Structures are given as C-alpha cells and as structure tokens.
Amino acid sequence: xxxxxxxxxxxxxxxxxxxxxxxxxxxxxxxxxxxxxxxxxxxxxxxxxxxxxxxxxxxxxxxxxxxxxxxxxxxxxxxxxxxxxxxxxxxxxxxxxxxxxxxxxxxxxxxxxxxxxxxxxxxxxxxxxxxxxxxxxxxxxxxxxxxxxxxxxxxxxxxxxxxxxxxxxxxxxxxxxxxxxxxxxxxxxxxxxxxxxxxxxxxxxxxxxxxxxxxxxx
Amino acid sequence: xxxxxxxxxxxxxxxxxxxxxxxxxxxxxxxxxxxxxxxxxxxxxxxxxxxxxxxxxxxxxxxxxxxxxxxxxxxxxxxxxxxxxxxxxxxxxxxxxxxxxxxxxxxxxxxxxxxxxxxxxxxxxxxxxxxxxxxxxxxxxxxxxxxxxxxxxxxxxxxxxxxxxxxxxxxxxxxxxxxxxxxxxxxxxxxxxxxxxxxxxxxxxxxxxxxxxxxxxxxxxxxxxxxxxxxxxxxxxxxxxxxxxxxxxxxxxxxxxxxxxxxxxxxxxxxxxxxxxxxxxxxxxxxxxxxxxxxxxxxxxxxxxxxxxxxxxxxxxxxxxxxxxxxxxxxx
Numbered sequence: 001x002x003x004x005x006x007x008x009x010x011x012x013x014x015x016x017x018x019x020x021x022x023x024x025x026x027x028x029x030x031x032x033x034x035x036x037x038x039x040x041x042x043x044x045x046x047x048x049x050x051x052x053x054x055x056x057x058x059x060x061x062x063x064x065x066x067x068x069x070x071x072x073x074x075x076x077x078x079x080x081x082x083x084x085x086x087x088x089x090x091x092x093x094x095x096x097x098x099x100x101x102x103x104x105x106x107x108x109x110x111x112x113x114x115x116x117x118x119x120x121x122x123x124x125x126x127x128x129x130x131x132x133x134x135x136x137x138x139x140x141x142x143x144x145x146x147x148x149x150x151x152x153x154x155x156x157x158x159x160x161x162x163x164x165x166x167x168x169x170x171x172x173x174x175x176x177x178x179x180x181x182x183x184x185x186x187x188x189x190x191x192x193x194x195x196x197x198x199x200x201x202x203x204x205x206x207x208x209x210x211x212x213x214x215x216x217x218x
Numbered sequence: 219x220x221x222x223x224x225x226x227x228x229x230x231x232x233x234x235x236x237x238x239x240x241x242x243x244x245x246x247x248x249x250x251x252x253x254x255x256x257x258x259x260x261x262x263x264x265x266x267x268x269x270x271x272x273x274x275x276x277x278x279x280x281x282x283x284x285x286x287x288x289x290x291x292x293x294x295x296x297x298x299x300x301x302x303x304x305x306x307x308x309x310x311x312x313x314x315x316x317x318x319x320x321x322x323x324x325x326x327x328x329x330x331x332x333x334x335x336x337x338x339x340x341x342x343x344x345x346x347x348x349x350x351x352x353x354x355x356x357x358x359x360x361x362x363x364x365x366x367x368x369x370x371x372x373x374x375x376x377x378x379x380x381x382x383x384x385x386x387x388x389x390x391x392x393x394x395x396x397x398x399x400x401x402x403x404x405x406x407x408x409x410x411x412x413x414x415x416x417x418x419x420x421x422x423x424x425x426x427x428x429x430x431x432x433x434x435x436x437x438x439x440x441x442x443x444x445x446x447x448x449x450x451x452x453x454x455x456x457x458x459x460x461x462x463x464x465x466x467x468x469x470x471x472x473x474x475x476x477x478x479x480x481x482x483x484x485x486x487x488x489x490x491x492x493x494x495x496x497x498x499x500x501x502x503x504x505x506x507x508x509x510x511x512x513x514x515x516x517x518x519x520x521x522x523x524x525x526x527x528x529x530x531x532x533x534x535x536x537x538x539x540x541x542x543x544x545x546x547x548x549x550x
Contacts, residue, residue: 007499068502085328089406191409196504197497199406200375200479203436 010051010198010205013065013073015058018169019190022096023074027053029216030209051209062086062193071198072206077188078167082128089199091210092192095217101131103183104174105163106156112163112182116141122162125155132165135185153177226279226327226335234535238338241535242320244366245340249318252359254342257317259299261324265289270517271298272487279326279335292324297488297511297526300343305518313346313522320531333503334532341508341528348523349459349510353492354466356508356525360496361472367534369541372498372505374475375436377482378460379489379509384452385432389425391418403433404483428453433481439464441478456480463492488514494527500540505533 014023014037024034032049046053054070059082061075066086073088076097080090103124105112115122121142126132129147136143146161148154153173155161165185168174174181192213194206223229230238246256265281268291280292293299296319308315320340327333340363344356357374364372382403386396395418402411408430415426428448435441442457442464460478467473484493484507493509508527515522 066502087405090409093409195502196406197499197502200436200477200495200497201373201499203477207434 008052009047010072010202010209011070012051012053012209013061013070013075014053014055015061015073015075015190016055017058019058019074019076019097020055023190026074026094026096026213026216030212059083062088065193065195068195068197070195071202072192072194072209074190074192077186077191078128078131080191080193081131081186081188084130087196088193089196090191090193091199091206092213092217094190094192094213097190098187099167099169100181100187101128101165101185102168102181103135103163103165103185104156104168104179105182107178107180109156111156115162123160124163124165125152125161126165127152128165128167131185135165153179224335226329228334228336237538238531238535241367241538242338242340242531245363245529245531246318246320248359248362248366249340249342252316252362254316254318254344254359257300257303257319258321259293259296259303259319261292261322262290263293263299263302265291267302268293268298271301271514280324293321294325295323296321296339296341296528297343297514301511301514301518301524304343304345304522305515305520308345309520314352315345316342317345318342338531339506339528340531340534341506341526343524343526345515345524346522347525348512349491349525350462350466352523352525353463353510354470354472356527357467357476357494358470358472360494360508360527360529361475363529364475364496367538369498369505369534369537371500371541372475372496372537373477375479375482375495375497376460376463376476377479377493377495378456379484379491379493380459381432381452381456381480382483384455385429385450388450388452390420399429400483403481406433406481408433435480436477438478441480445480459491484509488517492525496527496529498537498541501533501537503533505537506530 024037027034034048036046036048037053044055056064058075059079061073062080062083064070065073065088074094078101112122121144123144123146124132125146125148127148129145132145152164152166156163157177192210199206282290284290300317304315320338322336322338324336327335329335342356342359344352347355360374382400386399391399399414402414412426412430415421415429432445432448435445442461445453446457464473467476482493482495488511489509490512491510495507496505498505506527506529510525512523515524
C-alpha cells in the first residue's frame with residue numbers, strides 16, 4: 001500500500017509508449033500544457049495544469065493506481081484485462097489507442113487446427129497469458145499458453161508455438177512476418193482509471209477531471 | 219538457514235509487535251469503554267456453518283478435512299463466527315448484545331503490503347439494535363476507534379446495500395444479467411456497466427444514465443437530494459433510509475466524518491441496509507468496513523437485527539506511520 005496524500009495536486013499516471021502521444025493530445029484538449037513532456041527531458045514527473053503527471057510504462061499504471069501512489073491514470077484496456085485482479089475503478093473509455101487483440105497464425109498453415117485436432121491442444125505464444133487463457137477457456141478449447149516478453153511474431157515462425165495472441169493496430173507487423181488474423185478476441189481502447197480511495201476522498205477533483213475528459217471526447 | 223512460510227503470511231518481530239500491541243490495546247479499550255465485551259472464537263470452523271452465513275465462503279482460502287472426514291475451513295471474517303456464537307450461546311438473552319474482537323482471519327488475496335492472507339481485524343458487533351439508532355451507535359464507536367488510533371483525517375463512506383438490488387428488480391433485471399450488472403458495479407467498472415446495461419432489453423438510455431449517475435454520487439446531504447431527483451421507488455426508499463441514518467448520526471453528533479456514497483457496494487453477501495467503508499488519505503487501500511446485516515442472524519435461527527464494523531489492524535498501523543509526518547498517527 002502506498003500513499004495517496006489528499007494534500008498536494010492530484011497525481012495522474014501517464015502511459016509512455018504507444019498511448020503516449022494521444023494521451024498528451026487529450027490532456028492538451030482539456031487545457032493541460034504538455035510541452036514539457038513532449039520535450040527531451042528525462043524527468044519522469046511533471047507539474048502542469050494544477051496536477052502532477054507521472055510517466056510510466058502502461059503496464060505499470062494499474063500497479064501505481066491500485067496502491068494509491070497515483071490517484072488516477074490512463075492505460076489500455078488490454079493492460080486492465082491482463083491485470084484484472086488489480087482493484088482500480090474504470091471511469092471512462094477515452095476512445096483512442098484503438099487496437100484489436102487477435103489470434104494469429106502463419107498464412108496458409110493449418111498448424112493451429114491440426115494441433116487442436118490431433119494433439120488436443122494448441123500452443124499459443126503471447127505477452128497476455130491471462131487474457132489468452134481466458135479466451136480459450138471461454139470458448140471451450142485447450143491450449144498451452146507460452147509467455148514471451150519480446151517479439152511474439154517470432155514464436156510461430158521457428159516452431160515455438162502454433163499461433164500467437166497479440167495486440168494489432170494496423171496489422172503491418174503480422175503482414176511482414178507472414179502471419180494472418182484467425183480470430184478477433186476483443187477491441188481495446190485507452191481507459192481513464194482511479195484509485196478506490198482517491199475516488200472517495202478527492203471526489204470533486206476526480207469528477208472534474210472525468211467530466212473534462214468526457215467532454216473532449218464529444 | 220532460511221525456512222519458508224506460506225505466501226501471504228508473515229512473522230512479526232518485537233519493534234512492530236510493540237506498536238501493534240499498543241494499537242490493539244487502545245482499540246479494545248474504546249470498545250470496552252462503550253460496553254462491548256471481547257470474545258474469541260476458534261480459527262477453524264465447520265465449512266457448512268460458515269457457508270450458512272455467507273454462501274460465498276470461496277473467500278476462505280484454506281479448507282481441510284479432520285480425522286473424521288469433516289470439512290473444516292479457516293474463518294474469512296469474524297462476523298459469521300460471532301453470528302454463530304450468538305445464536306448458540308445467547309439465544310433468549312437480553313438484547314442488545316455488544317461484542318468486540320481482535321482476531322486473525324484468512325482470505326485468498328494476492329499478498330501485498332497491508333493485504334495478507336492471514337490478517338488481524340479489530341471490530342464490534344451490535345446485536346438486536348435496529349436501524350437507524352443501532353447503525354449510529356456503531357458509527358460512533360468506529361469514529362472513537364479511529365480517533366484513538368490518531369487517524370483524525372479518516373473518512374467513513376456510508377452507502378446502502380439494498381439500493382441496486384431493489385433498483386435492478388424495479389428495472390426488471392434478473393438472473394445472470396443482474397449478477398453481471400452487480401459485478402460491474404462492485405468493481406466500479408463504469409465502461410463495462412454502461413455496456414452491460416445498454417445490451418439489456420427493456421432498459422432505455424435514460425435508465426442507463428440514472429444507474430451510471432447514481433454510482434458516482436458521493437458527498438454530503440446534497441448527494442441524497444441529487445439521487446432523489448433521479449427518481450424511482452428503489453432510489454426513494456434507499457435515500458429515505460440513508461436520510462434516517464444521517465439524522466441519527468447528526469443527533470449523536472457523529473455525522474461530520476461521514477460521506478454519503480450511493481456507489482458503495484460491499485462484496486460480502488450478508489449485508490442489508492446501511493454499509494460502511496473507512497478511508498484515510500495516507501493510504502490507497504480501504505482501512506475497513508461494515509454495516510448492517512439484519513438477515514444474517516436469522517440464517518442461524520435467531521431473527522435479530524445487527525450491525526458492526528471491522529478494521530484491518532495492520533492497515534491502520536501503516537496509516538498511523540504514514541500520518542506521522544503530519545503530527546497525526548500514534549496512539550492517543
């Protein structure tokens with residue numbers, strides 16, 4: 001458990017990486033100056049528009065927000081689903097960062113189907129083991145989920161797995177690696193989340209920020 | 219040599235133990251001063267007895283067989299064991315009955331700071347005192363306990379456990395859909411809640427908007443007025459109950475630290491009417507909670523209204539330490 005000081009400015013966890021640019025655009029739209037974050041600074045913490053912006057990996061956002069080290073945060077639905085046991089309040093679908101979680105296999109290759117039919121289970125490489133496991137369980141199929149940290153596309157190409165479960169935005173990476181989408185699992189967008197105690201004790205500030213973010217969606 | 223202990227359990231060494239003991243004694247003193255007698259019950263109970271109190275004893279992480287083949291479980295809280303104790307040993311006794319405890323309970327949570335699988339809870343149970351006066355007495359004891367722990371900034375959230383059950387019944391949402399909606403509400407997943415409600419037949423945009431708005435209403439009396447303006451019988455009844463509780467709290471002079479919260483939902487199955495949660499600005503996690511469980515004793519064959527609260531001892535201790543730089547914390 002960490003600190004969620006009611007004193008001082010509200011702390012917002014900002015995801016670096018794929019969601020960074022659009023998150024900053026959304027913050028600009030509600031009147032928070034993000035010039036400093038867009039610059040070359042190596043700092044992780046910035047003050048702007050009366051709140052503290054803390055930059056971090058998207059997958060760390062639920063951790064910081066659950067503990068109350070950040071009061072609110074922005075991260076992808078893919079991250080929230082993968083860390084479904086983290087207790088954070090999901091307040092708003094921000095609409096940007098749209099991408100799909102898919103099952104993909106090699107083009108013109110029946111490895112997925114063949115493994116399922118003859119061996120009783122498919123081998124699936126993914127960075128999202130829990131989401132993948134849930135998807136196959138809920139569709140009544142058995143899989144061996146292999147968690148990898150780096151380029152998942154590699155796994156089916158050299159025989160580690162029959163297919164992959166991964167996040168796809170444009171589909172170019174799949175295309176370049178001779179892979180194709182076999183199933184759509186779900187669609188993900190960026191979400192605005194809040195710490196449970198901050199949502200109660202800093203209600204006015206959290207509500208105001210939520211309302212502003214909702215307005216700029218329209 | 220290092221010998222492991224199970225995940226989610228821990229050893230306590232003298233420096234910490236000394237502080238925990240001081241906190242424990244300060245809390246029990248508050249309880250005793252107000253006429254709450256301390257009880258102790260076994261850490262292991264028959265699984266079917268615990269399940270009688272809360273069907274969802276899935277919370278209790280540890281179940282095992284004894285030498286006769288009976289299924290035993292480690293208790294996951296003290297409210298159910300005390301309901302059992304009262305029904306067995308105090309049937310026909312003069313009411314209300316005031317009991318308190320400091321005891322370890324066990325749950326299958328993911329271990330992290332202040333959230334262990336074995337944890338200590340300090341709390342009270344007030345049996346046989348109906349709402350709203352009984353609720354107000356429990357809140358008064360809770361506030362005195364927080365003061366004794368030096369947590370003068372702590373806030374008590376007050377909600378209503380029946381609000382959404384009745385609201386969903388009014389909207390004709392039943393069965394699996396009802397469970398799904400309550401699940402989203404409990405997790406406070408507003409995006410999922412909107413999707414879930416919008417997908418139901420016979421629920422209009424306006425009703426979806428009402429549920430969404432309701433779950434975000436928290437604050438003083440004005441939150442009740444805002445809720446009432448959203449309309450509907452269920453909301454009317456819940457706000458009336460909450461209003462009565464607030465009046466009882468005001469009459470006792472203990473309403474200042476209470477925040478009305480129409481979005482509150484406790485995840486234990488036995489609550490009815492007023493529910494409570496405790497927060498401190500120094501901590502990102504809930505310090506404890508409680509409320510009314512007027513139907514619980516009946517499951518053990520003794521139809522009595524009841525209310526209580528429990529604070530997580532270790533979390534209160536963490537909050538004390540975090541509050542120290544401000545001159546708070548410490549046992550008064």
